[in-house]
Structures are given as C-alpha cells and as structure tokens.
Amino acid sequence: MSDLDDFKATYFDECSELLLELEEQFHAIEDGDRSSDRLNAVFRAIHSIKGGGGAFGFAALVAFAHAYETLLDHVRDGRVELSEHVTALCIHANDIVADFVAAARDGVELPPGYGDEEKAQFDALTSGGDPDMSGEPMEEFDIDFVPVMVTIPGAEDTPSPEPIERLASTDSFEAPPMGGRSWIIRFTPHSELYARANDPLLLFRELATLGTIEVKAKLEEIPPLGDFEPFGVYCSWEITLTSDTASEARIAEVFEFVEGNCDLEIVPAPATADVGPAMPTFAELAGIEPTEDKLDAEVEAAAAAGEEGKLLSFAELAEQLKPALKAAPPVMPTPLAASSPAAPADDHDGDNERRSGPEDRRNGVQSIRVDLDKIDRVVNMVGELVITQSMLTQQMDETLRARYQELVRGIEVLAQTTRGLQDAVMAIRAQPVKTVFSRMPRLVRELSAKTGKKIRLETIGENTEIDKTIIEQLSDPLTHMIRNSADHGIEMPETRIAAGKPEAGVIRLSAEQAGGNILIAVEDDGGGINRERVLQVARDRGVVGPDQALTDEQIDQLIFAPGFSTAAEVSDISGRGVGMDVVLSNIKKIGGSVHVKSWAGKGTRLTLRLPLTLAVLDVMLVKVAGSPYVIPLSSIVETIQCARANFSRMPTGNQVLQVRGEYVQVVDLASRFAMTTDVDRENRFVVLCEAEGGVKVALIVDDIIGQQQVVIKSLEENFQSIEGIAGGTILGDGNVALIVDVQGLKSTATAHKSAA
Amino acid sequence: MEALAFKDDMAGTTAATANSLQLIAFSIGDQTYGVEITTVREIRAWNGATPLPNTREFVRGVINLRGTIVPIFDLRARFGEGQTSPTKNHVVVVMSVGEKWVGILVDAVSDILTVSKDEIHNVPEGNSIDTELLNGIVTHDNRMVGLIDLHAVVSGAKMDA
Numbered sequence: 001m002s003d004l005d006d007f008k009a010t011y012f013d014e015c016s017e018l019l020l021e022l023e024e025q026f027h028a029i030e031d032g033d034r035s036s037d038r039l040n041a042v043f044r045a046i047h048s049i050k051g052g053g054g055a056f057g058f059a060a061l062v063a064f065a066h067a068y069e070t071l072l073d074h075v076r077d078g079r080v081e082l083s084e085h086v087t088a089l090c091i092h093a094n095d096i097v098a099d100f101v102a103a104a105r106d107g108v109e110l111p112p113g114y115g116d117e118e119k120a121q122f123d124a125l126t127s128g129g130d131p132d133m134s135g136e137p138m139e140e141f142d143i144d145f146v147p148v149m150v151t152i153p154g155a156e157d158t159p160s161p162e163p164i165e166r167l168a169s170t171d172s173f174e175a176p177p178m179g180g181r182s183w184i185i186r187f188t189p190h191s192e193l194y195a196r197a198n199d200p201l202l203l204f205r206e207l208a209t210l211g212t213i214e215v216k217a218k219l220e221e222i223p224p225l226g227d228f229e230p231f232g233v234y235c236s237w238e239i240t241l242t243s244d245t246a247s248e249a250r251i252a253e254v255f256e257f258v259e260g261n262c263d264l265e266i267v268p269a270p271a272t273a274d275v276g277p278a279m280p281t282f283a284e285l286a287g288i289e290p291t292e293d294k295l296d297a298e299v300e301a302a303a304a305a306g307e308e309g310k311l312l313s314f315a316e317l318a319e320q321l322k323p324a325l326k327a328a329p330p331v332m333p334t335p336l337a338a339s340s341p342a343a344p345a346d347d348h349d350g351d352n353e354r355r356s357g358p359e360d361r362r363n364g365v366q367s368i369r370v371d372l373d374k375i376d377r378v379v380n381m382v383g384e385l386v387i388t389q390s391m392l393t394q395q396m397d398e399t400l401r402a403r404y405q406e407l408v409r410g411i412e413v414l415a416q417t418t419r420g421l422q423d424a425v426m427a428i429r430a431q432p433v434k435t436v437f438s439r440m441p442r443l444v445r446e447l448s449a450k451t452g453k454k455i456r457l458e459t460i461g462e463n464t465e466i467d468k469t470i471i472e473q474l475s476d477p478l479t480h481m482i483r484n485s486a487d488h489g490i491e492m493p494e495t496r497i498a499a500g501k502p503e504a505g506v507i508r509l510s511a512e513q514a515g516g517n518i519l520i521a522v523e524d525d526g527g528g529i530n531r532e533r534v535l536q537v538a539r540d541r542g543v544v545g546p547d548q549a550l551t552d553e554q555i556d557q558l559i560f561a562p563g564f565s566t567a568a569e570v571s572d573i574s575g576r577g578v579g580m581d582v583v584l585s586n587i588k589k590i591g592g593s594v595h596v597k598s599w600a601g602k603g604t605r606l607t608l609r610l611p612l613t614l615a616v617l618d619v620m621l622v623k624v625a626g627s628p629y630v631i632p633l634s635s636i637v638e639t640i641q642c643a644r645a646n647f648s649r650m651p652t653g654n655q656v657l658q659v660r661g662e663y664v665q666v667v668d669l670a671s672r673f674a675m676t677t678d679v680d681r682e683n684r685f686v687v688l689c690e691a692e693g694g695v696k697v698a699l700i701v702d703d704i705i706g707q708q709q710v711v712i713k714s715l716e717e718n719f720q721s722i723e724g725i726a727g728g729t730i731l732g733d734g735n736v737a738l739i740v741d742v743q744g745l746k747s748t749a750t751a752h753k754s755a756a
Numbered sequence: 757m758e759a760l761a762f763k764d765d766m767a768g769t770t771a772a773t774a775n776s777l778q779l780i781a782f783s784i785g786d787q788t789y790g791v792e793i794t795t796v797r798e799i800r801a802w803n804g805a806t807p808l809p810n811t812r813e814f815v816r817g818v819i820n821l822r823g824t825i826v827p828i829f830d831l832r833a834r835f836g837e838g839q840t841s842p843t844k845n846h847v848v849v850v851m852s853v854g855e856k857w858v859g860i861l862v863d864a865v866s867d868i869l870t871v872s873k874d875e876i877h878n879v880p881e882g883n884s885i886d887t888e889l890l891n892g893i894v895t896h897d898n899r900m901v902g903l904i905d906l907h908a909v910v911s912g913a914k915m916d917a
Contacts, residue, residue: 673809713824714825717825717856724810725808730820730823
C-alpha cells in the first residue's frame with residue numbers, strides 16, 4: 001500500500017500548509033480583521049484537514065476537527081459571536097489540531113480524552129444552534145478528499161475527481177432566489193437528438209443561465225436491463241425554471257437547435273411550484289455526466305434513479321456512481337462550494353459572481369508540488385550553464401569578434417537568456433519570508449503570557465522572497481531573537497508606564513531587500529542593552545580583560561559571545577546563555593551577518609543581513625601566487641593599486657592602510673596563505689573589503705582578473721574546511737578557484753595580532 | 757606463477773571470488789602499491805591542481821571532477837619522500853574513501869592484480885609511517901606490493917597551527 005502512504009504524505013504536507021494558514025488567518029483576525037474571507041479560509045483549512053483525516057481513518061482528529069468546524073460554522077453564520085474568548089479558544093484549538101495531525105503522522109497515541117475539554121467548550125458554544133448542522137453525519141463533508149481515494153489501485157472504475165468537485169458546486173444552483181416567475185418545461189428528446197450529437201445537459205446549462213432550475217428526470221419508461229436498447233431513448237425531463245427575466249420565447253430559444261428532434265412543452269407554473277427538496281437537481285446530473293460520456297443520458301437517468309431508489313435495473317450503473325451520490329447531500333453546506341476548484345467553463349455569470357472573494361485568488365494561483373532535490377538539480381545545471389556561458393564570452397577576443405559577428409550576437413543572446421533562466425530558477429526556490437514570520441505571533445503570545453508583559457508584534461514586508469534553504473535556517477535565529485527582545489528588551493508594564501512609554505511593548509519584525517541582500521530586523525521599543533551590566537558580566541567571566549576598554553558597539557556585540565547571559569535568573573524563556581551565539585553561528589552558516597544596534601531606554605535592533613540565494617555568487621576573480629581566488633563582490637568596497645595606496649607601519653610590524661581618513665588592517669593573501677609570489681609589490685592590488693559589523697580589511701592580491709558569477713562548491717564535501725577559505729568554485733576553464741572568506745581572514749588576523 | 761599470470765589476464769572480465777581481492781597497482785619510484793579495485797572511481801592524467809593554503813605539503817590541491825571539488829594527495833610526499841614534480845605522464849587515481857572522493861597522485865598505474873586474501877602479510881613492525889599507511893603486504897612476481905590504507909593517507913591534512 002505504498003500508494004496510500006504517498007497519499008498520506010501528501011495529506012500531511014497539506015496539513016502543515018493548512019496549519020500555517022490557520023496561524024496566519026488568526027493573526028489577522030486578532031488584529032481586528034473579522035472579514036468573512038478570513039473565517040472562510042479558516043473554515044476551509046479545518047474542513048480540509050478533517051476531510052483527509054476521515055479518508056485515512058484518523059478518528060480522533062476527525063472528531064475534534066468536526067466539533068471545531070461546527071463552532072466555526074456557527075461563528076460564520078453569526079450564531080456565535082467571535083469574541084476574544086472564542087478567538088483564543090480557536091487559536092488553542094489550532095494547536096490541538098496540530099497535535100492530532102502530528103500524532104496521526106507519527107503514529108503516536110495521544111492520551112485518551114485529549115482535546116475533550118475544548119470539544120466540550122465548542123459544544124457549549126454551539127448548543128442551542130441548529131441541531132441539523134451540529135448533528136450532521138460528518139461523512140458528508142468528506143468529499144474534499146475523495147479524489148485521494150479514487151486513485152488507489154483496484155478502484156480505477158470509481159469516478160474521477162472532477163465530477164465530484166463539480167458536484168460540490170451544487171449549492172450555487174441551490175439557494176433559489178425566491179420570487180420571480182416559474183416555468184415548467186417538459187422535454188422529451190427523440191433519438192435523432194442524440195444522433196446529432198446534441199446533449200440535453202448543455203441545454204440545461206443554458207437554461208440555468210436564465211434563472212434557477214430544478215430538473216426532474218422521468219424514468220418510468222426505462223426498461224429492465226435485458227430489454228435495453230443501446231440507442232434507445234427512455235428518458236424525459238421536467239424542468240422547473242424560476243426566473244425574473246425569462247420569457248417563453250427566451251426559453252424556446254434555448255431549444256432552438258433541437259427543434260424537431262424533441263417534444264417540448266413550456267408552460268407557466270403556479271407560483272408555489274411543488275419542488276421536492278429530495279429531487280435531484282440539474283447540477284447533480286451535470287456533475288455525473290462527464291464520467292460516462294458514452295452513456296450520458298442513460299447515466300443521468302441512473303443517477304436520478306440512484307437518488308430516488310426507484311429503478312433497480314440500474315443498480316450496477318448506479319453502483320459506480322455511488323461515491324459521487326453519497327458525497328452529494330441534498331442540501332450542500334456553502335463551504336463546499338468555497339472549496340471547489342474552478343467552475344465549469346460554461347458556468348453562467350451570476351454563478352461566477354457569487355463565488356467571488358478568496359476563491360478567485362485561490363483558483364488563480366495554480367501550483368504543483370516538486371521535490372526540492374529536483375529543483376536543486378536544475379539550479380546546479382543552470383549554474384554550470386552560467387559558467388560555460390561566461391567562459392564562451394571570455395573566449396571571444398577582438399579578432400574573433402571582428403570575424404564572426406553572427407556568433408558574437410548569438411553569444412550575447414545566450415548571455416541574456418542564461419541570466420533570465422537563472423533568475424527564473426532562483427525564483428522557483430524563493431519563498432516569501434511569511435512562512436517563518438507566521439510562526440512568530442504565537443511565540444509572542446506565549447512569551448507575553450509567560451512574562452506577564454504586554455507585547456504587540458508588528459510584521460512588515462512579509463512577502464519579501466528569499467531562497468528556501470535560507471528560510472529553513474531562519475526559524476531558530478528569529479525565535480531566539482524575539483525571545484531575547486521579549487525577555488530582556490521589553491520592560492514590565494509598570495516600568496514602561498513610569499518611563500512614559502505605552503503600556504504595551506512593540507516588537508517589530510521586518511524584512512526588506514537591499515541590493516543582493518535581504519535584511520531582516522527584529523526591533524523592540526524596550527530598555528535597550530544595559531551596557532554597564534553586559535560589560536560587568538563579560539569582565540566577571542573573563543570574556544573581556546579587566547583593563548580592556550571597549551566601545552559601545554563592541555559591548556553590544558558581546559551578547560553574541562557563547563554562553564553569555566545577563567539575566568540574573570534563568571527563566572524558561574531565556575537566560576541560559578544559549579541563544580544569541582546560536583543566532584550568530586546559524587546566520588554565519590548561511591553566509592549572512594548579524595548587526596546589533598541599541599539605544600539606551602529606547603530599544604534595540606538586531607539586523608540579519610542574508611544573501612538572496614546560496615547557489616550563485618557574484619565575485620571578483622583575483623590571482624595570488626599564480627592561483628585563482630575569488631572574493632565575493634558583496635563584501636568589496638573598492639580596489640586600489642598598491643603603488644597608489646597609502647600604507648603605514650604599526651609598532652608590531654603589521655601594516656595598516658590609510659584610506660579616506662580611516663586606518664584599515666592589511667592582510668597580504670600570499671603570505672597569509674603561506675605562498676610565495678614574484679609579483680612586484682608596486683604592481684599588486686589592494687582589495688578593500690567590509691566584513692561583518694562594518695569592519696574593513698584590506699586584502700593584497702597579485703592581480704585582478706575580472707568579475708563573474710560563480711557557483712559555490714563545498715570543500716568539505718570531499719575534504720575539510722580550511723581557514724580563510726569559504727569554499728571553492730569552478731571557473732570557465734575548468735580549474736578550481738578558492739573563495740576567500742573575508743570574515744574569517746579578518747578574525748584570524750586579529751587573533752594573530754593579539755598573539756604577537 | 758603460471759596460474760597466477762593466467763588469473764591476471766582474466767582479471768578484467770571475471771569478478772574477484774569471495775576469497776580473492778582485485779587490486780589496482782601503481783608505482784611510486786620503483787616501489788609498487790595497490791588499492792582495492794572497488795574503491796577506484798577513475799584514473800586520469802595529471803592536469804594541475806589548485807593549491808590549498810594552510811595545508812600540509814602532501815595535499816597538492818583540488819581539482820574539478822565533473823562539477824565537484826576533489827582534493828589530490830601526493831602519495832610520495834605522504835610517505836615523506838618529498839613532493840612529486842608531476843608531468844603530464846603522472847596519474848591521479850580517484851577513489852572513494854567512505855563518503856568522500858579523493859585523488860592520489862602517483863607516478864604510473866601498472867597493473868590489475870588478483871590476490872588471495874590468505875596471501876596478505878602483516879606489515880612488519882618498525883617504522884610507524886609504514887604501519888600507519890599500509891594495511892598489509894602481498895607478493896606479486898616476487899615483488900612486494902604495499903596495500904594502501906586510504907583513511908590514513910588522507911588524514912592529518914590540515915596544517916598544525
């Protein structure tokens with residue numbers, strides 16, 4: 001049953017997405033957005049989780065989700081007010097749903113009675129409402145996931161998903177606009193009608209554009225299966241049309257093309273048309289029709305028969321359609337329509353209007369699930385392509401350019417196309433930071449409850465897109481940063497009021513793109529870093545020497561030191577000293593940097609600077625001791641010829657470079673890498689780089705070759721990491737060039753200096 | 757000897773039996789060494805390598821092997837006999853060591869040998885480098901073939917601070 005396992009995996013994937021969406025929607029609802037779109041989205045998410053859970057037999061999950069869903073339904077109808085209490089209950093319920101899903105996924109048993117308390121609360125809130133809704137057998141809701149079931153081997157002959165989903169749109173034909181005039185149309189097709197490839201269904205759809213229709217199939221003529229003529233016509237229909245606008249002529253127009261091939265009778269109906277609720281509607285027929293094209297009219301009849309249970313001779317045909325029929329309760333709850341995918345193309349306009357709102361957006365975004373490995377393979381290949389293309393461009397010297405202009409043009413086009421392809425591939429991997437940000441409101445709620453502080457979370461720029469791998473690495477650092485802000489930054493309400501600040505503290509989480517980087521900032525309006533205390537603790541722990549003087553900025557950076565904590569007491573939120581150093585190391589690992597800025601009494605801002613993508617790097621290609629090296633362009637400030645540079649010597653013998661009134665530490669790459677170079681000092685170059693925290697370092701290289709894009713390759717994959725080297729890359733000529741680790745060089749240079 | 761030579765001829769087409777071992781033999785100077793054939797991924801001519809800073813002298817650098825970066829170890833230097841001065845006639849044997857792929861620079865690849873596992877002798881105690889870098893010794897054509905311990909060869913590549 002590996003297929004079933006696959007479906008399960010898909011279901012759990014969907015569940016995690018839906019749970020995320022729940023978080024997001026409730027965050028908005030908490031912020032005061034009570035629009036029905038939000039509630040519908042919540043309802044849909046819970047409903048989908050429940051439906052799939054039912055298909056896989058996760059009874060506990062389904063039971064809980066059902067109770068929750070009932071509450072949501074009441075809220076949506078306005079029968080239960082969406083008070084703060086209810087919102088809080090719902091948010092808590094989301095957690096429980098998540099637990100149920102996780103338990104189902106991992107095959108873990110939750111303690112018996114888990115969630116019962118909440119379920120009782122739901123029931124208390126919903127009791128007194130319409131018993132039909134709350135007592136409805138839940139199977140009827142399962143149709144969302146029926147498509148999952150049909151592809152299970154051995155069930156090939158079950159109807160394909162489409163008809164069922166289309167069945168779900170029944171409700172749009174329900175909800176009859178009361179009033180208007182009614183017509184009764186009796187329609188009996190002749191066999192020529194079918195022979196001319198006409199289809200009653202299309203006629204009914206056309207009719208449906210005029211108003212609300214009720215279709216009754218007359219099945220009395222259908223013989224037992226043994227007497228059945230394949231091309232015989234046994235079925236006729238009686239249609240009740242309710243419409244403000246239809247006239248007899250307009251109705252007749254619908255049947256214009258089948259005139260003479262059918263018996264048609266159009267009569268005005270009395271205002272109280274006796275339309276039984278159990279009567280199969282047109283839409284149900286419409287839904288079933290595409291499964292069995294060959295049998296169309298007969299099957300429609302069978303469907304009706306199945307519904308009414310009149311004609312046993314069609315039992316076998318009806319058997320095939322059973323799941324569909326079962327899934328179509330006589331009165332469809334509205335949410336099903338909401339979750340149905342695209343309406344049939346020939347749906348009438350009024351219908352489309354009615355299903356406006358979030359669904360439109362939903363239908364507009366079509367997506368497929370792709371294994372990340374496959375995308376990575378494409379990313380790698382595009383990387384190689386970019387390299388090959390830049391190699392070709394490099395090979396084009398002046399004589400070639402003059403001789404083969406067509407070739408030159410071709411290569412230029414190739415360059416553009418590869419650039420475009422690369423951007424497109426990167427965009428596939430990019431995801432909005434929303435996926436991480438949306439987990440934070442809950443964290444802040446929890447922190448607020450634990451600390452007793454009032455904290456409001458603001459998020460800005462959550463649609464900023466960034467590579468998926470980076471996003472995955474962001475969750476932990478952000479959690480630590482927000483914890484830190486809540487625990488150390490934001491003050492207790494009394495303190496805040498005394499300081500003349502609003503009672504509730506604000507943590508602002510923002511993301512923006514700045515050039516080739518993404519900046520993610522966590523900012524709070526708390527007390528700022530207590531520098532005296534930080535310095536005191538640092539001295540006590542020997543992180544800072546007793547006579548070492550530090551600038552404010554250096555003190556702020558101390559919070560990233562491993563094991564460093566200023567909290568007097570270890571709380572279960574923070575204070576254990578693990579945290580900010582984790583942030584730093586995680587962010588470094590993905591090629592980013594962390595910057596802290598603090599204003600006493602006003603707040604603290606932690607900024608993460610992250611690369612847009614991990615795969616491709618814009619670099620400057622240089623030569624050191626005959627070997628190629630590349631320096632990330634993002635860290636280069638400027639390049640200077642050594643002959644024009646202004647060097648000075650420190651008492652230790654270390655060189656410094658004076659540039660624009662600043663003294664910058666100098667690292668000669670050749671000697672740093674223990675290699676010899678025969679290039680004259682005067683002909684070498686200074687590459688001025690900016691490392692983390694705005695600290696500059698001047699690298700001396702033998703030659704600057706040019707700029708290009710490279711794909712980062714790991715050295716560790718087959719070897720090990722090397723100090724001062726961030727990785728390798730393959731150049732257009734097939735040789736390996738090493739990527740200079742500016743940050744690493746800077747810090748080891750500092751270490752050397754202090755050791756000297 | 758007759759029979760052994762015959763086996764050698766068949767080595768390319770028949771798989772090693774349970775109790776025998778197929779080796780790729782290569783030479784450094786006049787000495788022959790071998791590695792198990794199943795670990796060898798590729799044999800290619802020396803075509804230069806990008807030197808790695810701050811590594812021991814036996815790490816010749818890295819090469820591009822179809823998009824991945826593979827380190828090259830100079831076996832002669834690893835044995836403490838000084839760096840090889842490689843020419844186009846020198847050979848890099850690319851092998852897998854655990855999860856990693858590494859290349860070793862040797863003078864030439866000479867043969868494929870099939871030896872019985874029973875014929876593997878222990879490395880005589882004495883020089884620690886020998887016992888560290890060799891797994892055992894087999895005799896072929898009255899010549900000694902040292903079985904290279906790849907894990908030992910590639911370890912300790914970083915320069916001690």
